[in-house]
Amino acid sequence: MDGAVLADIGSDHAYLPVHLVKQGKCTKAIAGEVNEGPLNSAIDQINKYNLSHLIKAKLGDGLSVLENEKVDSVVIAGMGGPLIASILENGKALLNDVEQLVLQPNVAADHIRRWMLDNEWCLVDEEIIEEDNHVYEILVAERGDSKKHYGMEMEKEIWMGPCLLNKKNHAFRVKWNREMNQLEKINNQLEQASDQEKLVGKKEEIIKKLTWLKEELS
Numbered sequence: 001m002d003g004a005v006l007a008d009i010g011s012d013h014a015y016l017p018v019h020l021v022k023q024g025k026c027t028k029a030i031a032g033e034v035n036e037g038p039l040n041s042a043i044d045q046i047n048k049y050n051l052s053h054l055i056k057a058k059l060g061d062g063l064s065v066l067e068n069e070k071v072d073s074v075v076i077a078g079m080g081g082p083l084i085a086s087i088l089e090n091g092k093a094l095l096n097d098v099e100q101l102v103l104q105p106n107v108a109a110d111h112i113r114r115w116m117l118d119n120e121w122c123l124v125d126e127e128i129i130e131e132d133n134h135v136y137e138i139l140v141a142e143r144g145d146s147k148k149h150y151g152m153e154m155e156k157e158i159w160m161g162p163c164l165l166n167k168k169n170h171a172f173r174v175k176w177n178r179e180m181n182q183l184e185k186i187n188n189q190l191e192q193a194s195d196q197e198k199l200v201g202k203k204e205e206i207i208k209k210l211t212w213l214k215e216e217l218s
């Protein structure tokens with residue numbers, strides 16, 4: 001969102017807000033941090049580029065730093081999907097005036113997609129990229145019909161990403177081939193385990209996911 005005011009939650013060194021403000025991609029920003037160490041790193045980075053008049057570093061848990069602020073876009077990056085979803089859930093009353101969410105979970109993006117479905121945020125785009133052997137997933141949402149991009153196989157789409165499934169780029173294949181190998185290993189281990197009865201539910205879940213992966217990666 002060019003010209004927007006952005007809040008980066010869990011900003012750590014504030015690299016993102018500093019970069020976006022320097023590039024003119026956002027006019028002002030908030031770097032939110034729950035921990036003092038990373039907050040001080042953010043302050044150092046902001047001062048290094050003389051941007052303290054445009055970027056405010058704030059100490060606070062999750063979206064609490066949005067209180068008394070007018071923010072257009074919220075970024076939460078570099079955390080697990082469950083933590084990002086819980087930050088959104090705990091602070092959702094503070095999202096009333098926010099137009100856009102940009103979320104980059106390290107793992108388990110499905111938790112965020114479920115939160116969006118339950119809270120009327122429409123997933124407008126998703127990207128997946130590979131860099132230095134790491135795969136990064138980015139979800140962009142705006143208010144609206146949360147089911148818009150979902151089709152008949154909702155559970156699979158929540159797990160793998162409805163927009164990513166449409167594109168199926170190289171990084172997508174890398175990520176899900178790794179996951180398939182992992183699940184096959186776990187499945188083989190479960191086959192060897194002694195108490196098979198207790199494992200029925202877990203094995204069914206793994207077989208369901210392996211079937212989805214074979215459908216989508218073949």
Ligand SMILES: C[S@@+](CC[C@H](N)C(=O)[O-])C[C@H]1O[C@@H](n2cnc3c(N)ncnc32)[C@H](O)[C@@H]1O
Pocket residue numbers: 009010011012013032033034035038060061062063076077078079087
């Ligand atoms: C792994 S770093 C990611 C930093 C940066 N966002 C990135 O993508 O490179 C996660 C940061 O989130 C902060 N954090 C974790 N939970 C938080 C919360 N509930 N509210 C605000 N910040 C949080 C941590 O202190 C840490 O600095």
